[in-house]
Amino acid sequence: MPATVDTKEQVEALAKRRYAFGFSTDIEMDQAPKGLSEDTIRFISAKKFEPSWMLEWRFKAFARWQKMTEPHWAKLSYPPIDYQDAYYYAAPKSDSDRPENLDEVDPKLLATYTKLGIPLREQELLAGVKNARPVAIDAVFDSVSVATTFKKTLAEGGVIFCPISEAIRDYPELVQKYLGSVVPVSDNYFACLNSAVFTDGSFVYIPKGVHCPMELSTYFRINAENTGQFERTLIVVEDGGYVSYLEGCTAPQRDKNQLHAAVVELVAMDDAEIKYSTVQNWYPGDEQGRGGIYNFVTKRGLCSGRRAKIMWTQVETGSAITWKYPGCILKGDDSVGEFYSVAITNNRQQADTGTKMLHLGKNTRSRIIAKGISAGHADQTYRGAVTVAAGAHGAKNFTQCDSLLIGNQCGAHTVPYITAKNPNSEIEHEASTSKISEDKLFYCRQRGIPEEVAVGIIVNGFCREVMQTLPMEFAVEAQKLVSISLEGSIG
Amino acid sequence: MLEIHDFQVSVQDQPILRGIDLNVPDGEVHAIMGPNGSGKSTLCYALSGRDGYEVFAGSAMLGEVDLLELEPEDRASAGLFLAFQYPIEVPGVTMTTFLREALNAQRRYRGEEPVAPMEFVQLMRQAAGTIGLNPEMLKRQVNVGFSGGEKKRNEMLQMAVLKPSLVVMDETDSGLDIDALKEVSHGVNRLRDQGRSFLLITHYQRLLDYITPDRVHVLAGGRIVDSGDASLALTLEANGYTDYQLSAA
Ligand SMILES: Nc1ncnc2c1ncn2[C@@H]1O[C@H](COP(=O)(O)OP(=O)(O)OP(=O)(O)O)[C@@H](O)[C@H]1O
Numbered sequence: 187m188p189a190t191v192d193t194k195e196q197v198e199a200l201a202k203r204r205y206a207f208g209f210s211t212d213i214e215m216d217q218a219p220k221g222l223s224e225d226t227i228r229f230i231s232a233k234k235f236e237p238s239w240m241l242e243w244r245f246k247a248f249a250r251w252q253k254m255t256e257p258h259w260a261k262l263s264y265p266p267i268d269y270q271d272a273y274y275y276a277a278p279k280s281d282s283d284r285p286e287n288l289d290e291v292d293p294k295l296l297a298t299y300t301k302l303g304i305p306l307r308e309q310e311l312l313a314g315v316k317n318a319r320p321v322a323i324d325a326v327f328d329s330v331s332v333a334t335t336f337k338k339t340l341a342e343g344g345v346i347f348c349p350i351s352e353a354i355r356d357y358p359e360l361v362q363k364y365l366g367s368v369v370p371v372s373d374n375y376f377a378c379l380n381s382a383v384f385t386d387g388s389f390v391y392i393p394k395g396v397h398c399p400m401e402l403s404t405y406f407r408i409n410a411e412n413t414g415q416f417e418r419t420l421i422v423v424e425d426g427g428y429v430s431y432l433e434g435c436t437a438p439q440r441d442k443n444q445l446h447a448a449v450v451e452l453v454a455m456d457d458a459e460i461k462y463s464t465v466q467n468w469y470p471g472d473e474q475g476r477g478g479i480y481n482f483v484t485k486r487g488l489c490s491g492r493r494a495k496i497m498w499t500q501v502e503t504g505s506a507i508t509w510k511y512p513g514c515i516l517k518g519d520d521s522v523g524e525f526y527s528v529a530i531t532n533n534r535q536q537a538d539t540g541t542k543m544l545h546l547g548k549n550t551r552s553r554i555i556a557k558g559i560s561a562g563h564a565d566q567t568y569r570g571a572v573t574v575a576a577g578a579h580g581a582k583n584f585t586q587c588d589s590l591l592i593g594n595q596c597g598a599h600t601v602p603y604i605t606a607k608n609p610n611s612e613i614e615h616e617a618s619t620s621k622i623s624e625d626k627l628f629y630c631r632q633r634g635i636p637e638e639v640a641v642g643i644i645v646n647g648f649c650r651e652v653m654q655t656l657p658m659e660f661a662v663e664a665q666k667l668v669s670i671s672l673e674g675s676i677g
Numbered sequence: 678m679l680e681i682h683d684f685q686v687s688v689q690d691q692p693i694l695r696g697i698d699l700n701v702p703d704g705e706v707h708a709i710m711g712p713n714g715s716g717k718s719t720l721c722y723a724l725s726g727r728d729g730y731e732v733f734a735g736s737a738m739l740g741e742v743d744l745l746e747l748e749p750e751d752r753a754s755a756g757l758f759l760a761f762q763y764p765i766e767v768p769g770v771t772m773t774t775f776l777r778e779a780l781n782a783q784r785r786y787r788g789e790e791p792v793a794p795m796e797f798v799q800l801m802r803q804a805a806g807t808i809g810l811n812p813e814m815l816k817r818q819v820n821v822g823f824s825g826g827e828k829k830r831n832e833m834l835q836m837a838v839l840k841p842s843l844v845v846m847d848e849t850d851s852g853l854d855i856d857a858l859k860e861v862s863h864g865v866n867r868l869r870d871q872g873r874s875f876l877l878i879t880h881y882q883r884l885l886d887y888i889t890p891d892r893v894h895v896l897a898g899g900r901i902v903d904s905g906d907a908s909l910a911l912t913l914e915a916n917g918y919t920d921y922q923l924s925a926a
């Protein structure tokens with residue numbers, strides 16, 4: 187009957203839509219010479235008009251990095267990365283003197299962001315959804331920030347939201363004070379590499395007592411071929427301040443792997459609160475595992491003040507390889523760290539992800555909710571470290587770690603590291619592994635819900651606790667993404 | 678409405694239904710009674726297309742639609758609704774989301790636009806009213822933490838929202854309290870008046886006190902061994918299935 191044909195066509199259309207952001211923009215680029223050397227670093231630093239202290243900092247990092255070896259403790263397998271066979275800087279030519287106003291931004295770039303569903307013109311943003319709160323956006327294209335919206339509105343409240351390259355020039359004292367203060371230069375191989383060659387990312391500064399009036403968001407787009415993206419983000423919130431920040435990421439569909447090595451540092455003072463959400467949708471590679479982004483990321487927040495709170499939420503659906511452990515250093519007494527994660531791996535994707543919670547202050551609390559979904563031939567590991575230092579009287583941690591498997595060829599692993607040096611602390615760990623059961627699927631289908639949609643609904647139900655922590659503006663998108671990422675995983 | 682002919686089903690290579698003939702015309706209610714393990718739920722699942730229930734002979738038509746050609750979701754969209762004997766929990770998915778997805782999937786199948794948000798809210802409230810469910814339940818996750826009776830009522834709520842043309846109720850009355858039984862029966866009778874058909878599977882006459890069936894069939898040993906009018910149920914209540922089991926064996 188014709189009705190079934192319709193349904194099949196719809197399903198096929200859905201399957202084709204699987205990675206909707208795989209297009210690339212044909213735009214004239216300004217690129218650093220291939221390979222990694224002091225010259226490359228000098229090139230980047232010059233492009234960014236950096237002061238000499240920044241260049242020195244990069245050189246030191248580079249010297250350290252050359253003495254380090256790539257870590258291989260994660261449960262990931264990939265061919266050796268040739269760090270000399272890549273570009274470390276690429277920027278649209280038209281952007282070489284960064285336009286002050288959107289009308290001067292290359293229309294091709296604006297069109298790219300419109301196609302990605304990210305309107306950069308403030309009026310379009312406002313005109314978009316009725317009653318929706320505006321979101322301020324910093325758009326990073328390969329190695330440069332091409333536009334930052336609502337800067338003026340934010341500045342009225344004293345909030346600084348700008349590309350980090352700009353902050354290095356305009357707010358050197360702040361950057362010098364905090365850059366590398368949470369993730370030291372030589373923290374790990376990838377963070378060290380980032381410190382040497384980072385290109386752009388966002389800088390956020392929330393002054394004392396200011397509740398940031400809108401969501402801040404950075405949108406990372408990798409476009410250039412064979413080019414690594416080295417994002418660097420720094421967020422500092424003074425006493426009693428609040429900010430909610432979201433980052434999104436996409437990349438074109440290409441056969442060759444590309445490297446994304448980011449460092450994100452958060453600092454929260456007394457009673458400050460930072461909510462950091464990520465919707466990671468880098469190109470995951472194809473069904474056979476060709477291409478895709480290698481995502482090696484170091485994200486860490488320091489609750490330096492009393493009662494400070496940092497909350498990480500991540501929805502990781504993209505990348506061929508994910509290596510990522512956003513964590514919190516709970517230094518201030520009564521400070522709180524939370525980590526909510528949904529990681530989805532399909533086809534040949536691999537993810538080794540989790541969190542690190544380090545309890546230093548008294549009565550510090552941490553909460554970890556990690557939901558892993560594996561389908562196809564994908565492999566996923568939750569790796570979490572909870573450490574309670576000797577002085578952290580009354581520290582409490584709760585960890586819940588659930589895995590959902592779709593099909594028989596994927597894997598899920600849980601590796602919790604727990605160290606408690608204080609006898610007055612409480613650490614609780616729960617874990618479960620389950621499958622999408624036939625009875626749930628049949629129940630949905632008997633109500634008319636097609637199988638693929640049913641999988642999406644059931645998985646979104648499984649992730650609900652995490653999805654609920656996302657800012658409302660992004661929750662719906664994230665739910666759609668979860669469903670789309672799993673298309674083709676059944677039957 | 679529903680026409681089943683020589684319907685034979687096996688589960689894990691074991692023949693369970695050995696040739697069922699059944700004809701439920703528009704607007705009629707047929708009851709199926711029979712001993713435990715005689716194949717009543719198997720009939721429900723095989724009609725709905727559940728994996729593992731292999732129809733190896735016979736036919737099943739819902740109006741002009743050949744059910745056996747369709748995927749389970751398309752059978753549902755074609756108008757077949759199964760009220761489960763043991764409703765399934767779907768954690769993290771609210772009743773509202775679940776029903777909206779179901780309704781819109783069925784509308785999409787029929788080439789209709791998705792339901793408007795306000796219209797949907799109204800529809801849910803109305804349905805909850807008819808079935809006697811607290812509308813607050815709609816905010817909860819599908820069947821999670823519902824009592825046995827609430828789960829059964831919830832099946833009826835879904836029926837009232839989806840408005841199928843054929844409802845198969847697998848022991849919906851088991852576990853219902855007296856008030857619930859009345860409310861569920863009331864809901865069924867209202868839909869029946871709109872020309873919808875029902876296949877009621879039950880072990881008890883008390884449901885049939887509220888919903889008078891047009892026909893009653895006895896299923897034993899994978900066959901329909903007797904059929905009659907509403908009075909057959911009363912005879913069964915008095916005598917049990919001993920006679921049939923002997924003849925079926
Ligand atoms: N999945 C299965 N695996 C093995 N046997 C099954 C399966 N499903 C049904 N059967 C068998 O088929 C027969 C019919 O079962 P069915 O559930 O249809 O009975 P029923 O008439 O609904 O019984 P009740 O009144 O107890 O609900 C039983 O013997 C049962 O054990």
Ligand SMILES: [Mg+2]
Pocket residue numbers: 717718719762847
């Ligand atoms: Mg049964």
